[in-house]
Amino acid sequence: MTALMTAEWIKIRSLRSTIWMLVLTVALSVGLAYLFGSSFRAGFDGMTAQARASFDPLFATFYSLTLGQLALVVLAAFVVTGEYSTGTISTSLVAVPRRGRFFGGKVLAGGLLAVAVALVTVPATFAAAQAGLGPHGTTFTSAGAPEAALGACLYLTLIYLFATGVAMVLRGPIPTLALLLPLLFLGSQGLGNVPRVKAVAQYLPDQAGMVVMHLAGPAGDPRFGRPYGPWLGLGIMALWTGAALLAGYVALRHRDA
């Protein structure tokens, strides 16, 4: 399995498109974290007293990940759909005819890469956001921060794997991105907070997973709050991810290549 994972990493490393998406994931997350931090800092004095009292610096810290994740999801989609759109899948499956092993290699290599990306992105995003927030920021040792950072790492890994599973079912880059990008982009733009939509949308993978990063507002808040806690939210996201990977495996196993 290590050999198969190494082969997958060579595939990723040897393409400009995938390298770009890796760079973009880190750059968007870190760069926007600084910008969002700075804009909160600039606007802080103009906020109402109530808003200032309930201001959560961790929201401002991790908000940029909702955009950085888009590049990570595109990477996951490319890693899978690039095989189908170019026909490389035939070569891959001739080299590794046991579909379960091929699937395992792809998922494990991608998952570990996502962990590595998260371990770079999350601390760097945290530091950039604090630099932007200045006096309104927080520290890594303050209450809730380590949990939120750990949650952010898990979130990025899960969203990568979720996208991998979806891409294995849909195969083409266009259907895959046409499903995933609106889902995640609208989510980041507040789809989960529109009252009618929220009842259902709050159980979507990204909406459930982002509670741990303080991106859904306090639990008691009628507009933003969720009927589940941060870890249960990640659990819901993990269920989505498991279901997507299972569907991807079944599709790979039973369809002709």
Place this chain on the structure above:
Amino acid sequence: MCPARRCGIVAGVIEVNELTKRYRDAVAVDELSFTVEPGMVTGFLGPNGAGKTTTMRVLLGLVAPTAGEVLIGGRSYSSFPCPLREVGALLDANAVHPGRSAVEHLRWLARTNGIGPGRVVDTLDRVGLTEAARIRVGRYSLGMRQRLGIAAALLGDPGVLIFDEPVNGLDPQGVRWIRELMRSLAAEGRTVLISSHLMSEMELTADRLVIIGRGRLLMDTTIGELITTEGFTTLEEAYLSLTEEWTVHRAGGGHR
């Protein structure tokens, strides 16, 4: 994972047993049986849509048969722990990611089957791609892509080689190079199966001929027998007469 490198070439027999592949609307391969022996080039002939590619894809485990089986050295393809060391295949020279260089393409492929990096260098050299090895495949000509596809097939030094239409779109030098390569691989004792829809090409390359039409076996013969038993003056004539009623015209559809 992979067993230690054996000595010499182990060239298995390819056995196609009562193979049927049915798609929703068409039968691509219909109770097809034939064997491919080591030490010679076997030409797999038939008009477009006769089922050659489907048969090869079943052989390589890419397509599941509706009925029947294909065995290589008595085993199914997916039972080999390191299949590239047993069987090499060129299916579609264009099925390579255009953004990747030849050397990177062979590198990941070698990794999957425990093939050393030295083999990548040697194989690139054998197909004459050493100088172009770091250029992205998207900039390759069709001839260069065919060479890369052949390098991928030869990577694991396999005893069984399968090539689907290897001379399609090649210039005369390329055609000749492939022909000589096929002959030398067979002379080394390997099992070589090449598909083509061109009798004229097979006449120069193949020792045996397996001719199919609409997924069925029409003839399993040698070049010499085809002329003498059927009483035709040229192979082209024999082939056209044999496959005439089986030719699937483009407008009629049909799977390859």
